[in-house]
Amino acid sequence: MTELTRNLVDAIGDAFNANDIDAVMAFFAPDATFDHAVGPDIHGVRFSGADTIRGVFAGLFAKVKKVHWETLDCAIAGDKAYCEYHRTAHNADGSVDECLSVDILTFRDGLIIHKDTYYKQRTAG
Numbered sequence: 001m002t003e004l005t006r007n008l009v010d011a012i013g014d015a016f017n018a019n020d021i022d023a024v025m026a027f028f029a030p031d032a033t034f035d036h037a038v039g040p041d042i043h044g045v046r047f048s049g050a051d052t053i054r055g056v057f058a059g060l061f062a063k064v065k066k067v068h069w070e071t072l073d074c075a076i077a078g079d080k081a082y083c084e085y086h087r088t089a090h091n092a093d094g095s096v097d098e099c100l101s102v103d104i105l106t107f108r109d110g111l112i113i114h115k116d117t118y119y120k121q122r123t124a125g
Helices: 006-017 021-025 050-064
Strands: 028-041 044-048 064-077 080-091 094-108 111-121
Touching: 006 021, 006 064, 006 080, 006 094, 021 050, 044 050, 044 080, 050 064
Parallel strands: 028 111
Antiparallel strands: 028 044, 064 080, 080 094, 094 111
């Protein structure tokens, strides 16, 4: 069993910040779920299975020139990591989108089995 440590969580962050889909997906279990912050259900939109999750993040990386998550804080309790981020996406059209987010990552044997995302984002006007 792989111990959940800050080094493991930081390695996951490094993979996301490299915008490297293969490196990111190496940290997800085949049966993982990802609950996006926005969607029609109480948990947002749920994506199930590593192949589906790969498509979500590959789509994000393809849509932007670069996306970066700055870790503001991280706490580990049992099989969960609670991570606060400042996310900055540099879009192809030159615009920049920012938000503050929290990920609750649940692990089994060193792999993410559930990624639950919450965020705050500016609105126009």
